[in-house]
Amino acid sequence: MNKEKVSAFPDVIKAVSTLADYKRGKRELELRLSHEREVWKAVYSGSGSSSWIFNSIVNKHADVIDSIPTCVCLPREKRDEKDAEKLSKIIPVISERCNFEQTYSENTWNKLKHGSAIYGVFWNSSLEGGLGDIDIRSLDISSVYWEPGITDIEDSKNLFIVGYCDPEQLEMIYPHFNFERESESIDRVATSVGLGVKDGEKCAVIDWYYKKYSQDGTPILHYCKFVGGCVLYSSEGEEGCIDGWYEHGKYPIVFDNMYPQYSDVCGFGLISIADKPQEYINRLDENILGYSDWASRVRFWAKRSLGVNEKDFLDLDKSIVEVEGDIDEEKLKQIEIGALDDSIINVKLLKIDELKEITGSRDVSQGGISGGVTAASAISILREAGAKTSRDGIAETYRAYVKIMSLVIELIRQFYDGNRVFRIVGDTGEREYLEFCGRDIRGRDGCFRPFFDIEVSASKKSPTESKQKNEFAKSLYDAGAFDPENREQTLMMLELMDFEGVGKLKGSLRHASEGHGNDKSKP
Numbered sequence: 001m002n003k004e005k006v007s008a009f010p011d012v013i014k015a016v017s018t019l020a021d022y023k024r025g026k027r028e029l030e031l032r033l034s035h036e037r038e039v040w041k042a043v044y045s046g047s048g049s050s051s052w053i054f055n056s057i058v059n060k061h062a063d064v065i066d067s068i069p070t071c072v073c074l075p076r077e078k079r080d081e082k083d084a085e086k087l088s089k090i091i092p093v094i095s096e097r098c099n100f101e102q103t104y105s106e107n108t109w110n111k112l113k114h115g116s117a118i119y120g121v122f123w124n125s126s127l128e129g130g131l132g133d134i135d136i137r138s139l140d141i142s143s144v145y146w147e148p149g150i151t152d153i154e155d156s157k158n159l160f161i162v163g164y165c166d167p168e169q170l171e172m173i174y175p176h177f178n179f180e181r182e183s184e185s186i187d188r189v190a191t192s193v194g195l196g197v198k199d200g201e202k203c204a205v206i207d208w209y210y211k212k213y214s215q216d217g218t219p220i221l222h223y224c225k226f227v228g229g230c231v232l233y234s235s236e237g238e239e240g241c242i243d244g245w246y247e248h249g250k251y252p253i254v255f256d257n258m259y260p261q262y263s264d265v266c267g268f269g270l271i272s273i274a275d276k277p278q279e280y281i282n283r284l285d286e287n288i289l290g291y292s293d294w295a296s297r298v299r300f301w302a303k304r305s306l307g308v309n310e311k312d313f314l315d316l317d318k319s320i321v322e323v324e325g326d327i328d329e330e331k332l333k334q335i336e337i338g339a340l341d342d343s344i345i346n347v348k349l350l351k352i353d354e355l356k357e358i359t360g361s362r363d364v365s366q367g368g369i370s371g372g373v374t375a376a377s378a379i380s381i382l383r384e385a386g387a388k389t390s391r392d393g394i395a396e397t398y399r400a401y402v403k404i405m406s407l408v409i410e411l412i413r414q415f416y417d418g419n420r421v422f423r424i425v426g427d428t429g430e431r432e433y434l435e436f437c438g439r440d441i442r443g444r445d446g447c448f449r450p451f452f453d454i455e456v457s458a459s460k461k462s463p464t465e466s467k468q469k470n471e472f473a474k475s476l477y478d479a480g481a482f483d484p485e486n487r488e489q490t491l492m493m494l495e496l497m498d499f500e501g502v503g504k505l506k507g508s509l510r511h512a513s514e515g516h517g518n519d520k521s522k523p
Contacts, residue, residue: 025148360389
């Protein structure tokens with residue numbers, strides 16, 4: 001891109017000032033994140049912290065990983081059924097190419113520890129050998145800046161994503177950029193914002209997204225990449241970008257929050273609420289262990305005129321210790337330490353129970369059962385109740401996933417100009433090579449533009465959940481629910497039941513009933 005062309009758009013100096021304001025507004029969040037990172041580091045660095053926070057977070061992470069989402073696209077009109085079916089098949093393939101499972105795992109750690117995970121949904125022109133493809137990435141909260149005081153990222157006037165890159169690499173990609181020539185402007189940005197050269201080698205590269213509006217109020221999203229005062233790329237004024245950088249008009253990031261905060265787009269996580277109980281547990285641990293260490297050492301009171309060779313006395317390999325004069329309890333007496341008060345242990349246990357309670361990590365949610373409960377049905381009910389906080393967090397993640405997949409569909413619509421071929425592997429291992437083009441879901445029939453709803457489900461079931469589902473299906477079979485002669489009774493029973501797949505089962509039974517009419521003698 002020609003430097004004269006990009007330098008006219010937009011006002012980078014104003015953008016730097018806005019970024020500095022956003023960074024100041026994020027100061028409190030940055031301090032909290034820094035503290036939480038230190039708390040988490042203390043867990044695995046052996047600095048005296050016990051691992052109750054770790055135990056809570058790692059078990060929650062396991063719950064979420066058991067429910068990695070996938071989706072089905074549903075048409076809003078009948079004529080879009082074929083396109084919806086194709087999208088339902090190719091979106092999992094795109095997710096696999098993006099390594100979404102790894103991104104999902106990384107962001108789950110961020111969500112549990114810090115309360116927020118940020119997904120970036122971008123078009124990456126360097127993928128697929130330069131053909132370009134969709135790129136879903138995990139973004140560091142500290143690298144993203146937005147307008148203070150908002151609760152929805154779309155309400156922010158600007159969005160900044162800061163990364164670092166080698167100057168030599170930037171000069172190769174953008175020939176009009178010269179690090180030495182721009183070093184003065186980079187220093188000015190470093191002074192005003194605090195984003196200069198990292199580790200003496202890499203310079204801050206700022207991706208700036210901002211919105212303008214058409215005459216009818218439709219948001220138009222533009223994109224500018226700059227270093228210091230040098231614009232590397234700008235979509236504003238670029239040919240083919242009259243509808244903005246991304247035609248969907250939304251910022252290319254999605255927040256997945258743990259617990260919401262007032263007047264903040266970010267949430268807070270388990271470390272925030274478990275920090276103080278964990279601190280008290282650590283202090284009690286230190287005191288109890290110190291007392292136990294002191295009480296476990298054999299020590300003596302001894303008069304100075306004892307007449308015992310101290311070196312021989314302390315040498316446990318010596319069978320005989322010579323003394324001068326008589327030895328009695330008045331001259332040599334063992335120091336006795338009283339037993340640790342049970343109330344101290346009880347306080348520690350209460351703080352542990354408090355931490356488990358506030359983080360939703362009670363024993364029953366981690367597979368442990370106490371209180372004499374032995375019945376399988378009772379254990380199942382207790383575990384189901386104990387996992388309700390995990391299910392609540394997973395539901396929030398699924399709502400974020402709907403937004404992510406909606407952005408993916410919009411990028412397919414905008415950037416898949418030619419036919420893309422996807423290898424689809426069925427449940428039985430059969431292969432299908434499916435072609436799809438973004439033109440298929442662009443405006444047609446005049447101004448019609450098809451839209452799709454996203455239905456989310458877990459792509460992986462936990463072993464326990466799968467076993468329960470299989471056993472339930474077997475119990476229906478054993479009860480004669482699949483017997484052709486019991487169709488009417490089975491349908492009446494299913495009307496009162498609610499489980500995954502009940503609608504499909506009722507539809508199959510009704511179809512079978514219609515096919516056989518009312519003649520119950522036919523199988």
